[in-house]
Amino acid sequence: MTLEPDQNTGGPRLRLSVVRDTTIVATLIVLGLYAGSAFLIPLTMALLINVLIIALSDRVISMARVPVWLANIAAVTVVLAGLFVIMYILGSQATQFARSISTYETQFDGAVNRVTGLVGNDVTTFIRDNLVSIDMSYVARVLLSSATSLLNQFFLISLYVAFLMAERLAFRKKIQLAAGNPETGAEFTTILDAITDSLQRYVGVKTFISLVTAGISYSVFKALGLEYAETWAVLTFALNFIPSIGSIIAVIFPAMIALVQYETIGPFLIIVFGCGTIQFLIGNFVDPALLGRSLNMSTFLVILALTFWTTVWGLIGAFLSVPLTVCILIIFSHIPALRPVAILMSLDGRLGDDNAPARTQ
Template sequence: MDRESERNRLHARLSLPVARDIMIVGTLSVLALYAGAGFLIPLTVALLVNVLIIALSDRFIALTHAPIWLANLAGVTVVLAGLFVIMYVLGSQATQFVREINTYEDEFDTAVRRITGLVGNDVTTFIRDNLISIDLAFVARAAVGSATSLLNHFLLISLYVAFLMAERVAFRKKIRLAARSPELGADLSAVMDAISISLQRYVGVKTFISAVTALISYGIFRLLGLEYAETWAVLTFALNFIPSIGSIIAVVFPALISLVQFESIGPFLVIVFGCGTLQFLIGNFLDPAMLGRSLNMSTFLVILALTFWTTVWGIVGAFLSVPLTVCILIIFSHVPALRPVAILMSLDGRLGETDADRK
């Protein structure tokens, strides 16, 4: 018993410096993320774009057995062209919408009065007090401002992607050579492979699901004759990358605009129930079925990560919250001292492939 007590006291003494060092490193890391956002955000976007390109090129090779250089070229062309189109729409058409949003805000109160007879005074009062009080102009300017900023950095992101693709194979060799031992090199390679596989699956599946959702929503918007249909479709695509609240926002904004644009409440109901049902079905059935247990992240962690990255990097951080947290979870799972933290971050306490590898 005395030896066991002594071990426990020694373990407690050793744990305090470790906890202190983790807190110091964590605090400095948060400060560095906030201070270096201008440099780190384009680099992070480039890394995720690179992951998507690799996923597309690998799929292209599997389907066509094309040479690697041709598959990489096809992946780069498709992804960068799609990224440019998204940023261009948000930077041009959405900018025009921001200039006119004050007009929409003025007319929204009138639109709310039109639905008083349908939903009752109590619901109307709730809508007026909670929705009109939201500064839509600020939200729209922040969203378009972030997209415009990324559009301005498009050339820099493209250069990052080009050099990342060029050093894709050489970088792994350099990691092994830089490691102090073959075991450390193998561990680093395992971490990189785990991050790459998880991110490729997440980014690829999420891009496909978001594109399907945006295309169906765009068809609904065009059939209704909703103004700025392209902008709402692009925002639907982008907002689906924001966990939990993104799909709600993707329905709320076009629904509110339909109240102002149309005299009848029909288009509003079509968007709310049509697009809302679509988002619900995809978010609760298709999304989990395709992603499966590949992420294995706690639901609370997803919301916490969304709050943290949005606070540090703004709206762009909201889009990047899940991929960045996946990277942190995988890295923690491969570091013995931080493995308990990774278990707490996971959905069910199991770390998937990592456990299998260690047995």
């Protein structure tokens, strides 16, 4: 950001015009993100899925020594098939939930009475006053509509992914041509490689961790005979991509269903303490150990990014908050004027290219 000498003190003084222009640009960007969410969200998800496919394709090539085109086809098939299964489970079981919603409404009073023995009459009264008034049929319609919308967007995302994979090799050549000179082209390529590397590690590790967590949780749900166990397992997988609060929500939902479904509180306690312990151990020990310093972001920044992207793009923004913020941090770290901002965004003040040779402005 431009500074000019202060005539009175001799120190640098921030120009008002720079603050004004920066504020205007930032406001326009936020408004553009909000207004263009219907177009930008599927495109952003397609880019992240493309990164996951490339990472899986590279792993197949390194392990099986197969041609690039065959590895790409295998990676695309595995990733898109997995996503389709997720969408199908959510869509089909949301319909079943909508049909059986009246059963849950009649069982709710019994669940509230069981809670009385655990938390007392005051909390029970609060639950009755605030939850009984919820129109569960409306909730079911919203869930069904959301599942249908996700299934529709899946085909659009798949189309984006197909064209991104088709232009994967040509894209780097176009960057060199668009840059105008070799130095600028090399800088763009460096930024792109840094973003791709960080996103591949994040998406790959989080996908593996979420699959393990969802698999263990699904085993617990099936052992208990919990209704819609597949849906809760899929939600556990997806919610683990939301930092901090996602794992908590992934335990609350199936626990509440267990409280309504069963006449005893045993299954409820098993899910709360069993799945909750698994989420705690994986989130606080396994996740940091596997990710390491690949996502060197401030903890406060993670919460701030979660709040911002959720406000702008809703629930999908919560899923995408960390990858999007990683991209912003990397881009800022390669722009000399914005590098101090990237340092403030990092966890320990060190950036990924600190060991690289210093660049001249």
